[in-house]
Amino acid sequence: MNPDNLPVAYISALLAILVFAAIYILREVIKTRKQESTFSRLQKKLKKEKGTAEEYYELGSLYLDKKLFVQSITLLQKALKVDKKLPEENKALIHNAMGYAYFAQEQYDIAIKQYKEALKLYPEYVIAFNNLGNVYEKKQMIIKAVETYKEALQYDPENKIATQRINSLEKRLVSSKSK
8 A cells, every 4th residue: 555545544444434423323313312202292191191001101111211110110000001901912011011120120029020920921922031030040049040041942942042041050050069
C-alpha cells in the first residue's frame, strides 16, 4: 500500500465505523420512542377505562422492561381477571411473565408457583421450563433444576439453554460427589 493512501484508508475506516454507529443509535432511538409511545398511550387509556387482557399484558411487559416489577405484577393480574375466556396459552404467557417479575424480586417460591401454573396451562412451554430450572438453580435445588431442563429438552431437543445448564449442573453434581 502506498504511504500516501494511508490517511485516506484511515479516514474511510473511521467514516465507515461512524456510519454504522449512527445507524445503530438511530435504530435504538426509534425503538425506544415507539416503546415510550405505546407505554404512554396504554397508561392513559387504562387510567380512563377498562382495557383488554392484551393491553394489560402489553403494559405489564413494558413495566417489566423498565424493571418496575410490582406495577408489572398488578397489571398482569388484571390481564388474567379481565378476560376469563382467555386461551390457555395466553394465560400461560401471563403466568410466565409474573414468574419472571417475582424471580427478579428474589421471591423464588412465588416464581416457582407461577412457572408451574404456566406449565399446567401449556405443558410444552419451553421458556417456562427454562425459567423454572433457573429458579431451582438459584434455590440450590440442583437435581430438580437438571430434571426441569431435561423436561424442556423433551419438547425442544435443540434447546441450547437447557443443554448448557444441564452440562454445567451435572459437572457440579459430579464434583460435589467426589469430595
